[in-house]
Amino acid sequence: MGKAQKLVQWSPTDIKAKMLEKYPPKVARKRSKQILINEAMENTTPEITANVRTIPGIITMRGCTYAGCKGVIMGPTSDIVNLVHGPIGCSFYAWLTRRNQSSYTGENNENFITYCMSTDMQDSDIIFGGEKKLAAAIQEAYDLFHPKGIAVFATCPVGLIGDDIHAVAKKMKEKFGDCNVFAFSCEGYKGVSQSAGHHIANNQVFTHLVGKSTTEKTDKYKINLLGEYNIGGDGFEIDRILKKCGITNIATFSGNSTYDQFASANQADLSCVMCHRSINYVADMLETKYGIPWIKVNFIGAEATAKSLRKIATYFGDQDLIDKVEAVIAEEMPAVDAAVKDVLPRTTGKTAMIFVGGSRAHHYQELFKEMGMKTISAGYEFAHRDDYEGRQIIPDLKVDADSRNIEEIEVEPDPVLFKPRKTEAEIEALEKAGFAFKDYEGIIPDMEKDTLIVDDLNQYEAEKLVELMKPDLFCAGIKEKFSIQKLGIPMKQLHSYDSGGPYAGFVGAINFYNEIDRLVNSRVWSYMKAPWQENPELSATYVWE
């Protein structure tokens, strides 16, 4: 490749120092706590600072609370009208860009995912208030589409001028009767990142939608897939696998999900948390209110997928399911093995860096391992300490001012619908057998010594990392993509992928192998310099005379 040769081997300490060098002292101090050198320590998990405010002026990867709420969680729902209350921008920018796929087929199923709806607040709405407009917009949406649900999202100025979107939603819900109107106070400034939006979305969906279904699901193995957003079709692939295994996915939170899926979520017997960052709130609430235990799963990576399937089967303790799962894995793996064998010669030994929002920074390391690639640096955009260090540190977490702005909802067991799926004894037995409920060890234990873990990596730091460590591949978001590429480094946009996918499951693994092989071994990286730049001296040949 045309990648610059590493002239010097930098130690992680030096790298960290280098990265902090240019910062003003205060900034350096803050960032230092967010950059962790992964050192295997005997008794202590190293601490990292996470989920703190972004430093003003530092070009960050992060988005806002609205992005986390509407953009990430509610956006991928198909038959809920997502109505953004605010100026046009927020709604526009979340319009279809995330590549969360949905099913369009059929006359019956509604799909509003291609629609970008907003109250498009104007000056006069800011001046005179937007509640009337919101009510009218909800009415118009109802009249046009007659959806089962209308979700209202507040953006920054709405919070400022004090529009009471919940009151409007309640009023309209009562007016319509056949349409659930609910609201999210997800103003962008509310929180330090998308994470706050996740929390708000979890709360409101749980409050307004979950448990509302009147139709009973009678399938044998019922799960909720929490934290899978069907980016590039990941959810479709996972559904394919689950279906092949005979596992019924009651509700995906929230890729291609429907009103009814949310409403029926309480009927699942197990919640499988894919994204630990964005959806763990609902998992806990489902357990508290309905008795549904949850486990952490990961369908990114063929081995991880197999492992997760086995885990689900183990939970259900049904040998038929266990056998079925094994059969499916056995059927799917040969193609995976063949594909990975093909790329291994070209990918083994190459290095990667992953900096994405939450769980993916951890999950995708699985795929790189399968390809013989080493993740030399990784980090989350907006994760919390438990995503880095594991859930065991949750009790140590302190509530800060920003966290407090997210209303804490009180959840109690539902007098009617609460039904423990496992007895405490059963759970204990499984745990004794090594089964882990609501457990997540975090990213740190899974990364090698001397790798660098950076929370909320910013553009300056990203470039520094690339400059110093010269990875063969860098994974982050669209905002980071081209500056990394300009450095002559292959870059895989690991949020919405830009192109490609699915990368989940078995088919996805094969896709990813090929994609990464294509990326890191592309000739384009050898085209950086022109001939006259490589041989800048006068090379006029003698033969011209």
Added chain:
Amino acid sequence: MGKAQKLVQWSPTDIKAKMLEKYPPKVARKRSKQILINEAMENTTPEITANVRTIPGIITMRGCTYAGCKGVIMGPTSDIVNLVHGPIGCSFYAWLTRRNQSSYTGENNENFITYCMSTDMQDSDIIFGGEKKLAAAIQEAYDLFHPKGIAVFATCPVGLIGDDIHAVAKKMKEKFGDCNVFAFSCEGYKGVSQSAGHHIANNQVFTHLVGKSTTEKTDKYKINLLGEYNIGGDGFEIDRILKKCGITNIATFSGNSTYDQFASANQADLSCVMCHRSINYVADMLETKYGIPWIKVNFIGAEATAKSLRKIATYFGDQDLIDKVEAVIAEEMPAVDAAVKDVLPRTTGKTAMIFVGGSRAHHYQELFKEMGMKTISAGYEFAHRDDYEGRQIIPDLKVDADSRNIEEIEVEPDPVLFKPRKTEAEIEALEKAGFAFKDYEGIIPDMEKDTLIVDDLNQYEAEKLVELMKPDLFCAGIKEKFSIQKLGIPMKQLHSYDSGGPYAGFVGAINFYNEIDRLVNSRVWSYMKAPWQENPELSATYVWE
């Protein structure tokens, strides 16, 4: 329009003088005879020189004998394999460029019109002769396509080196048995223009194909449509009208025609000659050998179409047909009237010039009349004197060296198939009633006084005419198109139309009205000059200071 204003009114005499001014004396003399000022003379039809050699070095519109034979006559046939024997060029340039449409539909009907087939003669074939290669090519074509007929065309070098294509064709025909292989000695140098090719094609088709059908046509009103090549779908439109009138078109020579059509041509009861230039040979031969009278028809122009239909009906003398024809005309005309009314305000008084190969230069004047436009100059590319002055001068025509190169075939009444469709008395009666058989008055009588008629107009003369007379529209071929447009004059390519069509019949008339309206009234002709060219002086406004 942005067309240059006529600063001076030129008399036709001056124009002719102006046009001849720059020629060397010898050239001037020749061209003078080919430029005719249309003056109504009491007793004499003015004479024009036509069908003479193109002056070397003068940029002509004309093509070659091969073009007239394969390109024009045989090219539009659908299920005959047209195999060009010669270097690749001739075949390539006649590949699909003439916009003669054909029917592709159906598994059964074969259509080779999209195929360009050639022996692609190489140096060695010129040196050692191409007969073997021709035979092999015919074999390969037969093996691949199994056509009913294979037509072989000779190009220039073939004639020079002496390949006997007729012998090869005969041999292969005999070898195959189920495929008629025939040849045309249409070497490009053979003749002064496409016209020679027409003649050769007429001869060979008549010789090798006509009368070969063993299936009898039993329709009531059977005609041959001679000289309609389905350019832009003209033939389809005419067929639509004929069908609507209940008239059966046995064979179209040769737009979208088939082997069987040619073979059955002898079964028609009337030959309708559309193009007097390209196909009158077959008309005469059909009459001589099979007793089929012919009339001149013109389906260009709504009125002309009606007139031709009436003429056909009159020939058949059947009141049902006459009524049917009138009904069809009555049904079709309102749309035509509405369309022409719409454009008349914008086209009335505008002027046009038409210089195309043969009959069209005359036919299309009909359409211009309908639009209130005046044809101020016209001429044929390769017509003969009878096309200008009328068939009555045919006896006066002298055979020259070039004409002699076209083999004159001897045609006699077929001992079996000759069957006069009308008795001499019937014919005489019709003639007395004003009906004209094998009659054509030529273009001159139909043009106004002081219009200019130019035979074989060349590029220099075209530009001069435009410069001096400044027509609102110029009609000619693709080769002339852009130089005329560069002069800021709308130009309608009236050979293959480039786009648009059909222009024949009733629908075609409407199409033509709209097309010409679009052309002459397009804003683009007002865009010739840039603002700074129209006001070249300093017009910087005072207010800038």
Added chain:
Amino acid sequence: MLLKHTPKEITERKALMINPAKTCQPIGAMYAALGIKGCLPHSHGSQGCCAYHRSTLTRHYKEPISAATSSFTEGASVFGGQANLLQAINNIFTVYAPEVIAVHTTCLSETIGDDLPQIFDKAIKEQKVPEGKTVLGANTPSYVGSHVTGFSNMVKSMANLAEKSGKKNGKVNIIPGWVEPCDMEEIKRLAAMVGVKITMFPDTSGVLNGPLTGEYKMFPDAGTSIKDIKASGDAIGTLALGEWCSADAARLLDTKCKVPCSVLDMPFGLQATDRFVDALRKVSGTTVPDEVAAERGQLVDLISDMHQYFYHKKVAIFGDPDQLIALTEFLVSIDMCPIHIVTGTPGKKFERRIKEITKDMPYKVNVKAAGDMFLLHQWIKNEPVDVLIGNTYGKYIARDEDIPLVRWGFPILDRQGHQYFPTVGYKGGIRLLEKILGVLLDRLDRDNTEEKFELVY
């Protein structure tokens, strides 16, 4: 059907915007700011806005879009953003060392009422702004106008930097409006051909269509320098290309520095480009060389050669006002019929202008300012068109209604070329016509019966 819930029947909507044909001001300010040399745009508000704006610009240009944000949390919403901005200014100059920080507000900071000049003043006094560096600010409330309004406001802030020395520098200021980097390059090329020395601001050419060479410069050697912007006060005139994008800045320059201004249409298409070139030569007193007339003639040539394929074809177009006005005139000039015209940017003036341009067209024209693509789609369902021209989001309508789409405007997220091949000027007109013609002829190639399948167009 991708847009399966769009009914044909059109009902009145007053409150609900569906599938907008615009976005908010700040992104326009960000784009404009990127046209300043050595400039790091700064989004003074929550970080979400900056993230979204960068992402959208990134997807459109497929180029790095660097911009900073004040990263408001609730505190800044309460106390105002001064503290965040001061901190940001300090951090930016320390870490990224730009020449300029161009701050625009977001709807949040606008509603709060942050006073940028006062904050800048404090930053300077507190030595947070290094010597020789510039901080400029534009107020870009998201609930006023659209992204082009934001562009205009930032450009106006640039104009406000102009200084007047009293001695004319012989240059002509060109405020290009929100056009592609390559369009700006084309405008510069045209001006150079006409022999006019110009200062163009903003100038994103070379900034947002940069090369891949293995070396990343956050601040490439491109864009308009602050020095040149300041010198714009000594220009002999200003040409503002586009009422919505550029007129305000030109008028400010006129008022402040007495640089006479002329507001022209964006030079898309023959006539608008004619007026632009004519204005150039008039302002500067140069002679238009034959080369320009030759380029113009090529466009006229293409129009005449292909007129039959354009003639009376119905077109639906959506996008920004300045662009739509020029495009409408261009389409009308080649006898195409734009019958549905929607911009998201509010303003009755737009509707009036469009009606004026299209008054002689043979079809009724639907035009809407502050409209959306949902309405456009409904119009199309009621009266179909032959081609749709607009940004990428139009592809959903195009697929649902089986109409070819010519991608033009902002944002184009799914095709390449708009960064490299201008549609401004005569050459740009040729490209635009090539693209329109291409989809029209592709459709003929696709849909013609085999009998009518054509070799030659």
Added chain:
Amino acid sequence: MLLKHTPKEITERKALMINPAKTCQPIGAMYAALGIKGCLPHSHGSQGCCAYHRSTLTRHYKEPISAATSSFTEGASVFGGQANLLQAINNIFTVYAPEVIAVHTTCLSETIGDDLPQIFDKAIKEQKVPEGKTVLGANTPSYVGSHVTGFSNMVKSMANLAEKSGKKNGKVNIIPGWVEPCDMEEIKRLAAMVGVKITMFPDTSGVLNGPLTGEYKMFPDAGTSIKDIKASGDAIGTLALGEWCSADAARLLDTKCKVPCSVLDMPFGLQATDRFVDALRKVSGTTVPDEVAAERGQLVDLISDMHQYFYHKKVAIFGDPDQLIALTEFLVSIDMCPIHIVTGTPGKKFERRIKEITKDMPYKVNVKAAGDMFLLHQWIKNEPVDVLIGNTYGKYIARDEDIPLVRWGFPILDRQGHQYFPTVGYKGGIRLLEKILGVLLDRLDRDNTEEKFELVY
């Protein structure tokens, strides 16, 4: 099915050419001659050839193509064409007054054996050639090679005009090959950017992409002057772009005037353009400015941004050897897989070169010189491709096999743009990739299920 009789099963053909991927020499000579300033090409043979050649060039360029003919009839075929040519020369100089008449033979006159130099000599002696005017001739037998061979022969005749004064003029001769007028313009622009003074012949830029201004000049102020062609003998070097189109002329110059020559590939694509630019700077000793590297970087940028859509896509290409070689290298360089490659022009060297370029590709490559499109179609039926690249005639295969077609090469009869937007050089590479990418993505937009329908590419 437009080509309903094309069988999937491939049988051997030795005699029959079906749907050729070439045409005859004379048209190439005519095109080349049009690249001389003030030149009227002359087809020495039957008028049909000239008519056909003009018509085809006209439909490709949508421009006036003026050319004269000796209008052979049987007499000339018998007695030879001297009389016709002498008459033509006289008439042409009298009526049209060109600076140059460039005579090429047709297969007829070649077979007859007309000796052009002898006829010219006589014309001069008989004062049919005015003073200061030039008549040059090229032998272009239609049964040898193809249209590119004719181009090459005419260019060689141009080179034969070169004179050597002994004093180097510091220029570099560039023989561009049969590329579009805009490609020639782009080559000139690139050379100017690199700071190299060149003489390019032929040069059809400005001749075959002229403006519509209401004024028609048969001989526009464009093309390479005879004076410059003569001076090419004093150049410091010659770059011949394309073995088939240009090498012979360059070698002739080298032999005759000791102007060292280098035969390069046509600069289509990154690497060929790299070599071209590098050769330019080496020959002339200039320094390549950053602007060139920046343009190059934009092409590299586009490749990297869109690599995923090119990667391993199968391509079928047909056209002329020089172009196909460069295109193949370019496609391979972006990891596209040209698996079916056909040129009508004979020559084993072509097949060898292609095999060399494609040796590391993951698919088997079918390559054929002296092939035709019937074979290509059969190859495609046996192994489909994702995109077809070639001239207009490919549209029949494209429609029948539902493959997108990128129109490139000669002739393009049904689209516009090839006259105005080069595909040569780095900018041209961007255009070429834009077009390929466009059809690939259009196909995705057309065929993706609604679930997979993408907003962003």
